[in-house]
Amino acid sequence: MSTAPTMSQKSSSGAPDRPHGGGGRAWTVTALLVVFMMVNFADKSVLGLAADEIRADLHLSATQFGLANSAFFLLFSLSAVVVGLVADRVSPRLLLLAMAVLWSVAQAPAAFGGGLAVLITSRVVLGAAEGPAFPVAQQATLAWFPNHRRNLPGALITLGVTLGVIVSAPGLSWVIQHHGWRAALWVLAGAGLVWALAWKAFGADGRHGAGAGQTRAIPGDGAPTAVPSAVPYRRIFATRTWIGATLAYFTSYWSVALMLVWLPSYLRNALGHPAHTAALLVVVPWAIGAVALLAQAGITGRLMRRGVSSRRARGWVGGWLLAVGAACLLAQTLVDGSDGKTVLVALGFGLGGSYATVAATTVAEIAPAGRSGGSLGAMNAVVTAAGLAAPAVVGALVDAQGNNGYHLAVTFSGVLLVIGAAASFLLIDPARDIVRLSR
Template structure:
């Protein structure tokens, strides 16, 4: 696979030397809201799970498969649009996606049964598949590498804010006006955002990839030549960060689709209370994202290589999430169970910024969009599998299936933590991709 390098010109309000500026943070704020709408779209079926199952007479397995359908074309679209983002305006790509999201809500909002619901979710998934990598690329293009941790984390924070802000309101709409009315609300939100982006959005002036200048730990970085995608995908860093992010996304998929039902059917929360309690793991995730960005930025400013600053910090979050999920059998009572689930899923689901900034560092500028898009395509396959697997567990084991799903998530998160600790080392793999032997001690493995 190849891509034509994009020539970026700094837009008004950005300093090419330092990044930032009013325009940069305006674009970042808009893209945070973009991801909020994106995850409100994803979460609505989970919030309305019991109502949809009753209305359409679905088993847990059928409902899980309907949610898995969302990811049927999700990965394909992520790769295709990620590659296109290396040669086309990200402003235009983002605008088209937002409009399509709103259009995708309309068929199921009008009516119809399972077939209409599945078809609309497949279409929505195709339109939303590229959202995270393209939003990250659009944001990171406004900042140099050493300043990307905070804006990257804020865009990822939009994921959690989308659920935190929308869950109570959508739950109220579902309870008082029906689940189809909630789809109309989301369609309107997408169109309003698209109008704002058309007026205020813009492309940044930095390439997404390691640029000439000063890199991590203050080391000089020379202009990088293009390398084939296959070499990027074969690097241990890309493999490790993709595997770790896959296990993290598994937890995110379960939070979106099955956590509200778990709270209502296994832990005994009312529909209204579940719509509030479901926010807890997303709040944990938001704090973890901001904490990770702060710690990673602090370590990199002190000269620590990105192996530790990104790979080890991210791996630590996954390990903590795994420990909480695997401790579930020790919980005594509903409160303790809720706390462990919130901590396990919240910490375990907070790897996205580490993944995006690591791949952006690893890839040359002309390969940034394709490398991010392909990673996202592999990772979001977890969304295709997780809802269906949990649906089958619930049909087979009743409410005990929810606990089995949490324990399975814990095991996967432990595997992801190991991959992040052992495989992720961008500076080592940059040296290998660029033809250097990487043995002079200047890579991330030896940085202190």
């Protein structure tokens, strides 16, 4: 499938857009948004890193701790949809700035003190502020690049997710062990404010809409087609591509949620690793995910430059990531010993949790400029429902089954990834759905 510019657009300043995209300003904005996602996922991971300390301090069962983490996602999905729709009409630059400031403010109540109620309230507010982060950051980044150049910047934004945990986990673990878990919240609040100042100084909106200024060749006759900007959202959501990308991403995000909330405890309690070892091991699946993201972006970009369809370049490549991740998670049931299980779980979660870029760039490809924010936001809302369910489900399993509950949770994640891989292979076909949406 090929893309070609058919019209020039104008930026908010009135300057005509260039067809190739990129440039120094584009990469500066991309770098800032990578850091934005790093702060975002450091915020998400801190309770998991401090799980045992928080449970001991607040006298929480595993179920209660799981519910406190699930509370983070209570308004997460709703805000992703609402702000995603707003992002089609309001400057993403302003929305991102507001989000970063709110993150810092939301950390303060639990950082000051209080019990379970304060912690839950703080996490609900933080979740509402962070819900739209990924889709708006993707939209803001992809708006600087035409479709055929989006795989790398899209992957870099997702890489910010993994880097956020890789970079922050050792430092936050040290703060938690030496100064308490509330001190870690103050560190994160400060990081959010520093990013907001940098974004205010250097952030900017891009010139490329997700589907604007581009045509696609209709399979068979090569004639160009474009999705009308006024196509109803319900038609986009009814496409097999949107459904397939969303379902596959949901199963991937389930693994991400378990890594964020329960992986440190799993390593310490179920696999018997000491606390300082677990603090280092917890970054391994995220590091594997970072390599997988960059590899996927490189493979996908090369395939698309050679004219391979997005169905194969995105859907099939993403499907293999989930399939191999599933195989590793299911194989850990056949292995005895903590070392073997640790390796397989790290590979399974690392590969299985690396689908976000595939999902975002695939949906951005079929959505026209005026519908990209809402389409990505709605996908994110469905997907992050996994974050609402997974922590609570695993907490209940641990209370009911003890350490065996952790192993059951890993196996269930493998089963979900099998379903996600099938959806990616069988349902995603942007070229087909672009033609249907254009009619």
